[in-house]
Amino acid sequence: MAGHQVDVVSNGIDALEELDARLPDLVLADVTMPGLDGLETLDRIRERHGELPVILVTAQDLRPDERRKADAVFAKPIEFEPLLIAISRLVHE
Secondary structure (H helix, E strand, C coil): CCCCCCCCCCCCCHHHHHHHHHHCCEEEEEECCCCHHHHHHHHHHCCCCCCCCCCECCCCCCCCCHHHHEEEEEEECCCHHHHHHHHHHHHCC
């Protein structure tokens, strides 16, 4: 995606296992995932990997406290130009 290497997993548990094996520069997660949802996955990422940037994607209305947990939140349908700008900003901070 736009010159970035992308690894895909299908759920939060697989994502956490992948992160324990190898940390990427950023995580892009859907809020609605089977098993462990994106918000719980984000909480566990924060516990295990501190400041790893996380962007959430959702079709839901998140509460302000849920939105603040992520480095950025994008509503579906996603506008890719702003997403790519956020990715670039977070990866290069």
